[in-house]
Amino acid sequence: MGFSNRQEADKTVVEIGEARLDASQATPFRDYMFDLINQGQTQLVVDLSQVNFMDSSGLGAIVSVLKQLGDKGAVELASPQKAVNDLFDLTCMDQIFTIHPSVDQALSGKPH
Amino acid sequence: MDVLIVEDARDQRRLLCKVVGKLGYRVHEAEDGLQALQVLAAEPAIRVVISDWMMPNLDGIGLCEAIRSGQFNRYIYFILLTGKADKEAMVEGLSVGADDFLNKPVDYRELEVRLKGGQRVTELEQALDQKNHQLSKALDIVQQDLASAAETQERLLASPATIQNIGFDWHFKPSKILGGDMFGYHAVDDEHVMFYQLDVAGHGIPSALFSFAINNLLMDVDSPSSIVREQTTKAPYIRVLPPDEVVSRLNHRFQTTADNMLYFTMSYGLIHSPSGRVRLCHAGHPPTLWLRPGEGTVHRLESGGVPVGMVPGMNWRTEEFQLRPGDRLFLYSDGLTECENPDGEMFSEQRLCAALQDAGSQPMNTMISQVWSDLCQWRGGESFDDDMTGLVLEYQGE
Numbered sequence: 334m335g336f337s338n339r340q341e342a343d344k345t346v347v348e349i350g351e352a353r354l355d356a357s358q359a360t361p362f363r364d365y366m367f368d369l370i371n372q373g374q375t376q377l378v379v380d381l382s383q384v385n386f387m388d389s390s391g392l393g394a395i396v397s398v399l400k401q402l403g404d405k406g407a408v409e410l411a412s413p414q415k416a417v418n419d420l421f422d423l424t425c426m427d428q429i430f431t432i433h434p435s436v437d438q439a440l441s442g443k444p445h
Numbered sequence: 446m447d448v449l450i451v452e453d454a455r456d457q458r459r460l461l462c463k464v465v466g467k468l469g470y471r472v473h474e475a476e477d478g479l480q481a482l483q484v485l486a487a488e489p490a491i492r493v494v495i496s497d498w499m500m501p502n503l504d505g506i507g508l509c510e511a512i513r514s515g516q517f518n519r520y521i522y523f524i525l526l527t528g529k530a531d532k533e534a535m536v537e538g539l540s541v542g543a544d545d546f547l548n549k550p551v552d553y554r555e556l557e558v559r560l561k562g563g564q565r566v567t568e569l570e571q572a573l574d575q576k577n578h579q580l581s582k583a584l585d586i587v588q589q590d591l592a593s594a595a596e597t598q599e600r601l602l603a604s605p606a607t608i609q610n611i612g613f614d615w616h617f618k619p620s621k622i623l624g625g626d627m628f629g630y631h632a633v634d635d636e637h638v639m640f641y642q643l644d645v646a647g648h649g650i651p652s653a654l655f656s657f658a659i660n661n662l663l664m665d666v667d668s669p670s671s672i673v674r675e676q677t678t679k680a681p682y683i684r685v686l687p688p689d690e691v692v693s694r695l696n697h698r699f700q701t702t703a704d705n706m707l708y709f710t711m712s713y714g715l716i717h718s719p720s721g722r723v724r725l726c727h728a729g730h731p732p733t734l735w736l737r738p739g740e741g742t743v744h745r746l747e748s749g750g751v752p753v754g755m756v757p758g759m760n761w762r763t764e765e766f767q768l769r770p771g772d773r774l775f776l777y778s779d780g781l782t783e784c785e786n787p788d789g790e791m792f793s794e795q796r797l798c799a800a801l802q803d804a805g806s807q808p809m810n811t812m813i814s815q816v817w818s819d820l821c822q823w824r825g826g827e828s829f830d831d832d833m834t835g836l837v838l839e840y841q842g843e
Contacts, residue, residue, distance in 0.1 A: 356647060356648065359647075359706065363706070367703075388783075388831075389644070389646035389647065389710070389779075390646055390647050390706065392646065392752075393646045393647065393701070393706035393707070393708060394706060396701065396706070396708065396755050396756075397701070397702075397703045397704070397706050398703075399756075400701065400702060400703040401703040423729060423731065423748060424710065424729035424751060424752050425729065425749055425750055425751045426751070428751050428759065429751060429755060429756050
């Protein structure tokens with residue numbers, strides 16, 4: 334449940350412990366991420382492996398993280414399940430985010 | 446504050462009335478429980494009752510029960526007079542809802558303090574009641590405003606129509622009172638008709654207001670500052686903007702901030718009505734479905750493009766294709782395909798295509814209602830978690 338983070342290879346890996354990133358979780362997720370940014374974390378990797386559904390509100394929350402970071406840092410996405418990947422495909426999120434098949438690949442710095 | 450003294454012994458009643466009156470309260474009196482109920486009904490200002498226990502007709506316990514049964518629309522603080530250290534009486538009194546007790550013979554200083562306690566409780570209760578009243582009034586206003594906003598939204602929706610030689614029909618159902626789905630169609634010049642469908646992220650009031658603003662901008666075709674065409678210096682003095690350019694302009698105009706999380710997916714198309722040539726741009730929106738009733742097929746027009754308002758400076762792609770008379774395009778919001786049945790299974794694009802294929806030879810309005818009844822059957826009802834929009838157009842040829 335909820336969100337957690339750890340430092341690994343100079344990046345902050347944020348694990349989403351929720352099965353749905355939707356309207357009910359969008360604001361808590363955004364607030365959690367904004368807190369990390371305010372604490373000076375600027376290289377963020379979002380681990381989506383436990384999320385099996387994301388809607389437009391969830392996507393909006395991730396974009397707001399990008400907006401909040403501006404050019405001060407980067408947010409990358411890792412390990413999306415099929416339904417989330419379908420949403421990324423439909424909305425061409427690869428044009429906006431770097432999306433990695435796994436957290437390990439995100440940390441090794443090789444793009445998808 | 447008004448206080449009612451209920452006591453069958455005349456002298457004791459008179460004495461109590463005098464004392465309570467001296468403390469500054471307005472006093473009413475009754476000889477027994479039955480008379481007390483009549484006085485309470487006639488005097489809505491009475492908030493505290495001091496009642497003896499043993500009385501003819503209706504005793505103190507019976508009176509307290511009658512008051513607590515809810516026949517008066519206010520809280521009445523009940524003080525029961527008991528014999529000294531009568532534990533059983535206290536338990537019985539509490540069990541029928543007495544608030545406090547006073548030992549007989551009455552100590553007048555104690556009476557004063559207990560009455561003050563009663564006053565505190567009834568004043569709190571009155572304040573709460575007033576707050577409740579204000580809240581429910583405020584809620585009424587909000588609900589009326591929402592209902593009138595929903596009417597505004599309905600008025601913004603284009604009516605089923607034939608423009609030049611293109612027929613339009615639709616079905617729209619917001620998930621709450623207000624939705625963030627919007628669509629429209631309009632002639633851009635004598636031989637071009639535009640159509641669009643969009644879905645603002647999120648639900649409710651912010652999304653709906655945002656969709657109103659975009660709709661106004663898109664549908665204001667004749668304005669000099671129109672976002673779908675521009676004026677030029679040479680004949681025909683109008684340039685109809687290609688769909689990807691319209692989307693880019695919208696993206697420039699509406700950028701989400703870190704706080705509001707508002708952006709939208711959309712499909713925007715333009716039909717050249719003399720030829721049936723279509724230019725169409727998708728921005729993160731579900732693929733448009735192309736029905737060819739002559740062949741009985743449903744063709745999926747690949748979507749693409751990022752949603753509008755996320756990131757500045759993005760580019761979109763316009764695709765072109767040729768409609769034949771009788772061909773239809775079906776645009777929809779993801780509420781349709783993501784509509785879950787009671788088992789949590791989604792309706793899916795596959796089922797939507799099948800439903801369209803089944804109903805494709807029917808007139809447009811029949812086709813739409815048939816698809817809708819399929820969806821409601823899948824859902825097991827008519828209440829949906831997301832806004833639902835289906836927009837169909839038919840190229841009728843020359």
